[in-house]
Amino acid sequence: MxxxxxxxxxxxxxxxxxxxxxxxxxxxxxxxxxxxxxxxxxxxxxxxxxxxxxxxxxxxxxxxxxxxxxxxxxxxxxxxxxxxxxxxxNRWTIARLWEEYKAGKSNFKGLTTDENRFKNFVQPAFGSKEPGEIIPLDVDRLRVKLLKTHSAGTVKNVLELLRRVINFGVKRRLCPPTGFVIEMPKGMSMKTEDLDPEELAALLEAIEKDDHPHAGPMMKLALFNGMRKSEMLKLKWQDIDFNRGFINLPDAKSGQDEKIPLSVPAKGILEGLAHDGEYVFPGRSGARRVYIQRYVNRIRDRAGLPKGFRALHGLRHVYASMLASSGQVDMYTLQKLLTHKSPQMTQRYAHLRDDTLKRAAEVAGDIFSGLANGGNKGRKVVGIKNL
Incomplete structure (x- = not known):
């Protein structure tokens, strides 16, 4: 001093x-x-x-x-x-590893999705920790917490991202490994939601009565065109080709740019929206909207649908179920319409197409049975035994 x-x-x-x-x-x-x-x-x-x-x-x-x-x-x-x-x-925390990992993935199509997963799920739980500080109980707690509100597929993607970031650091000798295997949920969610005609009518009526400018149109777009919530939230007017009847989906969930046809009802919905800025469903000040769930859930509840029905993703399932049960759309085409990365995800709807084919076969069987039993007298009938 x-x-x-x-x-x-x-x-x-x-x-x-x-x-x-x-x-x-x-x-x-x-x-x-x-x-x-x-x-x-x-x-x-x-x-x-x-x-x-x-x-x-x-x-x-x-x-x-x-x-x-x-x-x-x-x-x-x-x-x-x-x-x-x-x-x-000098600490290589999960957050710091993520920034380093992200820097080398600037051209990765799924980076935006990964950024949202990291921000919403990984960062709050592990951002300040080094891989060596994470114990199995930490991962188990996150898994159990997420499975209460999210599908097994979502939880798997979150944990897979955590594992990728840690493996990135280990391979570059920035950090030691965790010392245990991060286990994934046992199975992907194969939940398929559907609505009967009465429920569908009640929902459409509730949509018409709702005054939110975007909630109802988004629900209709999910129902009539099978779009995901994430795709609608980031949809821009420049992505819609009204003349050719297609919607372009840059950086889709499949990991690549996709293009889906624009159905006539969906086209009518989009043409009825205010064209005020860059985004089709803008948020505040015209920026990208990030939240809509409370408003679509309100419509769902007013329609009297079950609380467990997912107001947007459930309607995507309804869209897929209607196409599959029509018997007019094959599984490969349905996969392309839903922009599923693998046919396994689309196979959840295969039984609906099979049911339609079975009903068609039963109709043919009824016709032949009627003929065999003399149901059409005066006409020459070929015996079923000889077919």
């Missing part, structure tokens, strides 16, 4: 210098303590009379604690803070 006159107090090793209060400029005592530690003479400020409510007795207690090693000296505290800062800079 600068050489200023020290005034002694009644406590050994405690003195004060005359200074001025920071806020008022009035005279204020600044208490100083002196003591030896590890053979070194240490002199440091204990605190200000008014600003720190410091007294000679309090300064003496601080001096005793530092002599006994119960508290760090000012210099030791500064060194500890600096060491902590340096250690933090």
């Amino acid at each position: 600068p050489a200023q006159k020290r005034f002694p107090t009644d406590y050994p090793g405690v003195s004060f210098i005359e200074g001025k209060a920071v806020t008022t400029g009035k005279p204020e005592r600044i208490y100083v303590i002196r003591y030896r530690k590890d053979g070194r003479l240490i002199e440091e400020k204990a605190g200000r009379q008014f600003q720190d409510a410091m007294t000679p007795a309090k300064a003496a207690r601080i001096r005793s604690e530092r002599i006994e090693g119960k508290a760090l000296s000012n210099q030791e505290r500064r060194e500890a803070v600096q060491a902590a800062k340096e250690a933090e800079v």
